[in-house]
Amino acid sequence: xxxxxxxxxxxxxxxxxxxxxxxxxxxxxxxxxxxxxxxxxxxxxxxxxxxxxxxxxxxxxxxxxxxxxxxxxxxxxxxxxxxxxxxxxxxxxxxxxxxxxxxxxxxxxxxxxxxxxxxxxxxxxxxxxxxxxxxxxxxxxxxxxxxxxxxxxxxxxxxxxxxxxxxxxxxxxxxxxxxxxxxxxxxxxxxxxxxxxxxxxxxxxxxxxxxxxxxxxxxxxxxxxxxxxxxxxxxxxxxxxxxxxxxxxxxxxxxxxxxxxxxxxxxxxxxxxxxxxxxxxxxxxxxxxxxxxxxxxxxxxxxxxxxxxxxxxxxxxxxx
Numbered sequence: 001x002x003x004x005x006x007x008x009x010x011x012x013x014x015x016x017x018x019x020x021x022x023x024x025x026x027x028x029x030x031x032x033x034x035x036x037x038x039x040x041x042x043x044x045x046x047x048x049x050x051x052x053x054x055x056x057x058x059x060x061x062x063x064x065x066x067x068x069x070x071x072x073x074x075x076x077x078x079x080x081x082x083x084x085x086x087x088x089x090x091x092x093x094x095x096x097x098x099x100x101x102x103x104x105x106x107x108x109x110x111x112x113x114x115x116x117x118x119x120x121x122x123x124x125x126x127x128x129x130x131x132x133x134x135x136x137x138x139x140x141x142x143x144x145x146x147x148x149x150x151x152x153x154x155x156x157x158x159x160x161x162x163x164x165x166x167x168x169x170x171x172x173x174x175x176x177x178x179x180x181x182x183x184x185x186x187x188x189x190x191x192x193x194x195x196x197x198x199x200x201x202x203x204x205x206x207x208x209x210x211x212x213x214x215x216x217x218x219x220x221x222x223x224x225x226x227x228x229x230x231x232x233x234x235x236x237x238x239x240x241x242x243x244x245x246x247x248x249x250x251x252x253x254x255x256x257x258x259x260x261x262x263x264x265x266x267x268x269x270x271x272x273x274x275x276x277x278x279x280x281x282x283x284x285x286x287x288x289x290x291x292x293x294x295x296x297x298x299x300x301x302x303x304x305x306x307x308x309x310x311x312x313x314x315x316x317x318x319x320x
Contacts, residue, residue, distance in 0.1 A: 002202035003191070004039040005163055006130045007061035007087075009054075009078045011095065014067040015043045017123040023149055023161065027053040031192070034131035038192055040163070040204050041130075048074045051304050051312055055262030056148070058085035059302065060163065062202065063133035065126055066112065068103060069095040073310035076106055080246055080313040083110035084302045089133040091126055092117040136166070136201035143167030143175060144230075144296055145205065145223040146265040152214040157187075160207050160217060165264070165296070169199040175223040177216070179232045179292035184223055185210040220266035222294050231295040231320060238273070239293075240286045243303060245315035247280035251308045259285075259314060261293065263301040268293050270303075276314070285317075295319045 008018055008030075015021075018041040019032030028043040042061060044053030058064065058081045066082070068075055082090070092103065092115050100117045107113045118126065149161040174185045189196050190206040199205045207223070224230060233239050241261075253259065253276035261268045269290035277283035285303065295301075301317035308314070 002037075002135050002200045003163070003204050004037045004063070004131055004133060004202060005061045005204070006039055006041045007057040007064040008041055008043050008067065009057070009064055009082060010067040010075060011069045012043055012045065014065075014093070014121075015041070017121075018065070018127065025149065026050060027056055032127060034127045037131045038204070039131060048077070051260065051306055052267045054078065054081055055267050055302060055304065056265055058082050058087060059262055059264060059300075060146070060148075061087065062136065063087070063089040063130045065091050065093060065130060066115070067093045067095065067121075068098060070098070071102065071106075076248070077311055077313055079106060079110060079112055080248060080311070081302060082112060084246070084313060084316040086300060086316075087111060088114070090115045091129045093121050093126055094119050095121060138166035139168050139200050141166040142225050142228045143169050143173075143223070144228065145169065145175075145207070147177070147217060147219055147221045147223065148265050149219065150214065150217045153208070156208050158209040158212040158214040158217060160209065160223070161205070162207075162223070162265075163204045164199050164201050166201050169205065171197045174226075176226055177212075177221040177223055178228070178230055178294040179234065180216065180221070182212060182216045182221070184212045220264065222264065222296070229297055233289055233293040233295070235289060235292045237289050238286070239270070239289060240284050241301070242282070242318035243277055243285045243315050244282045245277050245279060246313060248311050249305070249308065249314045250279045251305065253305065253314070257305075259287075260304040260306060261301055261317065262304060263293065263295060263299060263319065266293060
């Protein structure tokens with residue numbers, strides 16, 4: 001079976017129940033094995049001070065656990081982010097004697113409404129539920145690997161870490177890091193420190209690249225073939241996306257305001273050139289990007305407004 005990416009939301013003190021810690025940055029990646037699957041749990045460690053880790057967690061997971069020890073504005077914000085991301089497979093775990101009745105009004109109308117609820121933690125059952133998420137499809141599609149970490153290894157060169165989003169990745173093929181299209185020949189592939197010749201959707205990989213300058217790589221870039229069917233929006237581009245705005249996003253968003261577009265491992269500022277739809281409305285947003293953006297076919301995004309506390313999730317974006 002292929003790998004699995006889960007997200008931990010809510011009480012991040014529960015991270016010790018979701019595997020041993022591996023890579024650490026603004027998000028921490030824990031690893032555990034369950035039912036024959038090797039799982040990575042994304043912990044948005046710097047949330048709520050920073051929104052980026054929350055965006056990375058909800059937009060890159062196959063399933064999620066929401067651990068609630070008390071009802072706070074941040075719990076509501078994370079519920080809205082998970083709903084905007086469309087996470088259909090997950091579990092709610094209640095602590096401190098909280099009862100489902102206290103949470104159900106907040107979950108109503110979101111994808112989380114269908115998640116099972118544990119009235120007290122059963123961590124083994126929670127991990128098993130996360131591992132039961134459907135495997136990622138799309139192994140016949142063009143390869144796409146979003147970069148979540150990258151570094152230089154002496155004697156090896158540039159190394160990137162990421163999860164295969166789609167396609168069958170093969171050792172020796174030549175990919176490009178979009179949106180700048182930096183040439184990235186694949187020297188070697190590792191899955192959890194084991195050398196392999198290929199990787200499938202859902203597998204977390206470490207890729208050594210041949211003759212690729214490490215300083216030209218960045219988190220959020222996507223490795224894909226030269227002829228990949230991707231949409232590339234360069235820095236400064238004028239864009240228009242469809243927005244389904246949350247009814248809880250009430251702060252006016254006028255032309256000139258700066259919001260943030262979360263897509264995959266990207267988090268890009270967008271300066272609005274027209275007023276955004278109002279709370280609970282659907283419509284278009286228009287603006288100019290402060291950084292290049294790559295969008296895969298059918299990819300979903302989230303619009304955030306960092307200055308909109310205590311509820312900074314604006315709504316769901318349709319990008320294509």
